[in-house]
Amino acid sequence: MSKRPTPVVARKRTPPNPNPEYEFLGPPGAVAMCIVLPLITYGLYYNCRAGFGCIPAYWDSKDGFWPSIGSSPTSYHKDLWNFFVSTWDFDAFKVYSTFMVFLFVAYFVIPGKVVEGAVVGGVGGTPLTKDRSNYKLKYKVNALRTLVLMALMTAATLYTQGVKPFLFLYEHFIGLITASLIWTFGVSIFVYIWSFLPDGDGQEKILSCGGNTGTKVYDFVLGRELNPRFSSSPDSTFDIKYFIELRPGLIGWIFLNFGMACQQYHTLGRISNSMAAVLFFETFYVVDSLWNESAVLTTMDITTDGFGFMLANGLLTWLPMNYSLQARFLADFPVDMSLTHALIVIATQCVGYYIFRSANGQKDNFRRYGADHPMNEGLKYMETKTGSKLLISGWWGTARHINYFGDWLMALAWSLPCGLSSPLPYFYPIYFAVLLIHRELRDEEKCHKKYGKDWDKYCETVRWRIIPYVY
């Protein structure tokens, strides 16, 4: 019997959200982000380095803040461009690009379990057609194996050639920032253009709620498409956002840390206990995140946010370059912690990790296996009209985002080893507090839209947002 030909359906473009609700100060905020976020990364380098000092110790040194910017006050854009060009380093670009290509090839070559993600699309994004309701995508889980392979390669290099090859990461740090920014802009432009092309079976791409406003620059920054992929085949697992979410940023971060530790070893002849603590705790955090790779599929980044400049910059530049500041600081300004100092650091890390992992694990198990699973015995929850259940006891009964508090305590524990000589190594916990408070507000808004009155009831039961009795 011959198959009936599929009728050709005229493709309609998904219209922009009729009432866009701008975040991040709308389009002007989006433009500012493209300029200010890279400048912060450069600024953290230029204001904290050997031979200059780390704010405020050498504040009045002449080549502090972004050296060449502002030399001719009428042409900031030219200064910015000249500054950017002056940081270009071909060797650093080759290294960063090789790293990216390696991760890409490893994704396909290294075996891994294929898992299904959460339902994609929804309110305010692409209206879901019948065949796309309950639409779930597949993903491959092999990030930890990629890290293990890279760690083995690193160990072999260290054994045969010593720390010397890794000093490159310290010496070419500024070039690596520029290389990561080129990748950031390249990837963001690509996914923005890609979002306008129909997918393989002629259907409109699934767009994000926030990044489909019709204002080009805003959509470019927030991310127009929800899950950019090369193929729309149900068996395809390569998802650009998912690939970038855990690999370049997190793996790049700990390799940069390692390079900073090699530098300290090179100049000091040993590794200080503060450097060892930063290295150990941050590596532990990364390994833990990669170990729980599939848990990322239920985070806001994957389920709700589009993939655009903001996330690409966060993962390709901001995370590796800024989160490695503590290790870079210690490479230039070593600190030897006293026993009390070390105990405070260890206690903060342990409490933070315990809250972070057990709270995230509790929600993950509850959502994945359901309320009746023995693992979730004794946990109280409330039913909602959407069918989803909300936990009201255990960690999720103490505050609505208690997991953020644990994460923040760990961030603090990674800065404390740097001592108190400069506030700059505390950039991470300070920025992170702002990010988490803002993220909590965004999530609250999302949940309010989704659960309506049920969410109000939930908030009456669980009163605190992040820290019980404080906020």
Ligand SMILES: NC(=O)C1=CN([C@@H]2O[C@H](COP(=O)(O)OP(=O)(O)OC[C@H]3O[C@@H](n4cnc5c(N)ncnc54)[C@H](OP(=O)(O)O)[C@@H]3O)[C@@H](O)[C@H]2O)C=CC1
């Ligand atoms: N290191 C870093 O730079 C960063 C780390 N993070 C970390 O990433 C992790 C994930 O964060 P994020 O995605 O923001 O949010 P969460 O993991 O906190 O998830 C929030 C979602 O969980 C569901 N939920 C809320 N309350 C309940 C409840 N009581 N019971 C069951 N489900 C509930 C809701 O989704 P639903 O619609 O399914 O109900 C809500 O939207 C956090 O631990 C955070 O600290 C985040 C940003 C940056």
Ligand SMILES: CC(C)=CCC[C@@H](C)[C@H]1CC=C2C3=C(CC[C@@]21C)[C@@]1(C)CC[C@H](O)C(C)(C)[C@@H]1CC3
């Ligand atoms: C405006 C601005 C500076 C934005 C940058 C934000 C990004 C750096 C973060 C947004 C959400 C993130 C997450 C992680 C890293 C930082 C960014 C990208 C994360 C991958 C860290 C490891 C965790 O275990 C995680 C997987 C839960 C987490 C996901 C969110």
